[in-house]
Amino acid sequence: MSKHPISRKFFYQGTLDLAYNLLGKILYKETAEGLAAGKIVETEAYLGIDDRAAHSYGNKRTKRTEIMYGEPGYVYTFEMHTHCLVNVVSELEGQPEAVLIRALEPITGLELMYERRKVQKEKELTNGPGKLTKALGIIKQDYGCHFSERPLYITEGEILESISSGPRIGIEKTGEARFYPYRFWETGNRFVSK
Secondary structure (H helix, E strand, O other), X not given: OOOOEOOHHHHOOOHHHHHHHOOOOEEEEEEOOEEEEEEEEEEEEEOHHHOOOOOOXXXXXXXXXXXXXXXXXXXXXXXXXXXXXXXXXXXXXXXXXXXXXXXXXXXXXXXXXXXXXXXXXXXHOOOOHHHHHHHHOOOHHHOOOEOOOOOEEEEOOOOOOOEEEEOOOOOOOOHHHHHOOOEEEEOOOOOXXX
């Protein structure tokens, strides 16, 4: 598996295509404690100003969402409850869309992941958006980095045999948007969140 960050060109595709094509890629995070990485096995697309589940719905431009208005491939982190979540900014500049990375299959740095997550089962390390950021050491301060550059970066991975799609999770108060089939996952992978 290549450890070279993917080129910026990769991120120039529609949000739904990006959510699909991120599956199988490898997400790396380098920290002082060491390197941790996992294969992306679940994503969720958020389609900007017309998507009631997106932070930028209605063109809501805030300090938090500002990065979404930039070029694709930037890191959009935010805190929800006590968790940091990580997104890949998508679409062209001025179109505030993003892809949430929902789950990973651990590949590198498992000892570090166990230490950070304080769980017994491997499946519990990275099978949710808040779990994977803690396991890899992704923090809110990674906001504004680019996924084509270290220390938080994406590399080529593997081509998956089967990908499923369905409604997004945990967005109950968003009207019809909660039913959009914008969640993608590797069929049958045990690290998928739900």
